[in-house]
Amino acid sequence: MAKSSKRIRRSPRQTQANPRRGAHGDGISRVISERLRTEEDLRQSREKYARMIHASPDAITLRTLPDRRYLEVNEGFCRMTGYRAEEVLGKTSAELHVWADPEERRGTVETILRQGEIHEEEFRFRTKAGEIRFGQLAAVRVVVGDQLCILSVTRDITARKQAEEELRRSEANFRSLVEDAPFGILQITLEGRILQANPALVRMLGYDSEAELCKLDMTRDVYQDPKQRQRLIAEHWQKDEFHNVEVPWKRKDGKFITAMLNGRRVTGHAPAYYEVFAEDITERRVLERQLLQSQKMEAIGRLAGGVAHDFNNLLGVVLGHTEILEEYASRDFRLHKSIEAIQNATRRASALTMQLLAFSRKQVVAPRILDLNAAAREIEKLLHRVIGEDIGLILRLHPHVSAIRMDPGQLDQVLMNLVVNARDAMPNGGKLILETGDVTLEEPYVGQHLGAATGSFVLLSISDTGCGMDQETLSHIFEPFFTTKEKGKGTGLGLSTVYGHR
Structure with missing residues (x-):
């Protein structure tokens, strides 16, 4: 029984051995699992990057x-x-x-x-x-x-x-449009500093380059009157655009031009500026003034010609009747004197009407081939008597000047009227210079002188050292009966007759 009651016991060494063997196996499993996971992650990563x-x-x-x-x-x-x-x-x-x-x-x-x-x-x-x-x-x-x-x-x-090329072409086209534009284009700040300018503006103002122009102060160096730019700014600076503003500008050589300005204000930049288009209208304004003057002279000429023609006919009747009266008044001295006075006044009036007819170009002329130098020498003695001793007459006649076709009487009349006008401008004496020569008129000159034509011409120039005349007087000198002389000392027909013989 005792044998049957005996129990079997395991030693502690056997009990501890099994856990050590289990931990080692688990570690290997974990390493294998981690390696597999790493390989799977790598595979997925490779697949992900391959897909990418x-x-x-x-x-x-x-x-x-x-x-x-x-x-x-x-x-x-x-x-x-x-x-x-x-x-x-x-x-x-x-x-x-x-x-x-x-x-x-x-x-x-x-x-x-x-x-x-x-x-x-x-x-x-x-x-x-x-x-x-x-x-x-x-x-x-x-x-x-x-x-x-x-x-x-x-x-x-x-x-x-392609977009860059299209942009480049667009910029090139725009640059060409600006660079080749016939009118000036500039960017200018409110203070008057020029930021950019195209070649047309550089030429318009007579400078050598855009860089030279950009160094200018617009107010001080370009505007004829600096205060005018200030007035323009005060008038237009709050407006987004301005149009057809005429301003007098000064070129590098000191000459003045008239510019027509159109522009707009550009904001959103530092500094804000104006884009301005400038057109030189100097020649246009000169031609407009010449056209108005020509139209005025044409109207006066038609009026003067009609009046002079009718008046000359009336004078002819008066003069004819005085000749009849003269036959009956030969024995009456007092009546004869009166008839002579009527005849003299009638002849002077007739001479005035002839000048009016010359101005209106209705005078009968007989042109022929003339040597201008010979004509000037023939009238030289008469001119000396007209100008007096205080004024020196200088002839500068080109030795080979071309012949002209003109009425000799008209030539003498033109010379006499110009010389008398010059004499009256030198009451204290001076010099009167008469020059002849051949000239060729080209487009720039013709463009500024209405009625002129390109080609070869003979020049007759009369200049003097007199007091000259202002712009207002100059605009009226060819008008009939316009004179700056005292009452009774001039008819106002001298230069108008010259104008009529053009």
């Missing part, structure tokens, strides 16, 4: 060095070039004729081999269809296994290059 590479819109390629054969290409490359992957793998770019500029690409490869990488290099490539497009390349030298390779990423920038 193939989904990229950029062309990504892997090529061998040094022969540069394609090992891998993504879908982006296929879309960009039009090739399928199987058409490309194992071949070189040269075999596929991908590069539009092969020589430049050789330099690119040499840079990668030397420096290890390249960034943002632009180039042209050819698609399978033969279209030339633009790309931007980034590449790096890598080692795959034991093989030296080039990993490259290319972005198609054709749309950007």
Whole structure:
């Protein structure tokens, strides 16, 4: 029984041995599990990056060095070039004729081999269809296994290059429009500093370059009256635009021109400025004044001619009756004197009407070929008596002046009227110069003198050292009966007769 009551006991050493063997097995399992998880993560990572590479819109390629054969290409490359992957793998770019500029690409490869990488290099490539497009390349030298390779990423920038080219053409066209414009264009600050100016404005103001013009202060150096610009600013600075503003400007050579300004204010920049279009209307205003003067003279001429013609007929009747009366009054001395006075007054009135007819160009003339120098020498003695001893007469006659066709009486009348007018302008003496010569009138002169024509002409010039006349007087000198002389000392028909003989 005792035997039956005995129990079996395990020693403590046996009990402890099993847990140690279980922990070692678990550790191996954990290492294996971690390795498997790492490999799975790596596989997933590779798959993720592979998907990213193939989904990229950029062309990504892997090529061998040094022969540069394609090992891998993504879908982006296929879309960009039009090739399928199987058409490309194992071949070189040269075999596929991908590069539009092969020589430049050789330099690119040499840079990668030397420096290890390249960034943002632009180039042209050819698609399978033969279209030339633009790309931007980034590449790096890598080692795959034991093989030296080039990993490259290319972005198609054709749309950007086309937009840049279109912008360049647009800017060039606009620049050409501004540079070739016949009128001046400038950008100017409110303070009067010129920011930019086109060649037409440089020429208009007589300067040598835009840089020289931009150094000017518009208010001080260009405006004839600096205060006028201040008045214009006060009037227009709050307006977005201004139109048809006429201003007198001063050129570099000191001459004044009339400019017509149109412009607009440009804000949102520092500093704010005006874009101004300036047109030189000096010649236009001169021609307008000449046209108005010509129209006025034409109207006066028609009136004077009609009156003079009718009045001359009346004078003829008066003169004819005085001759009849003279026969009956031969024995009456007092009556004879009265008839003589009537005849003298009638002849003077007739002479005035002849001058009016000359002004209106209704006078009967008999033109013939004349030597202007000979005509001037013939009248020289008479002119000396007319001008007196205090005025020196100087003849400057061109030795080979051309002949003219003119009525000799008209020529003498023109010379006499001009000389008398010059004499009256020199009450204290002076010099009177008579010149002849051949001249050729060209377009610039003709453009500023209404009625003139281009070509060869004979010049008769009379100048003096007298007091001259102001602009207002000058605008009236050819009008009949206009005179600045005292009452009773001038008819006002001298220069109008000269005008009529043009």
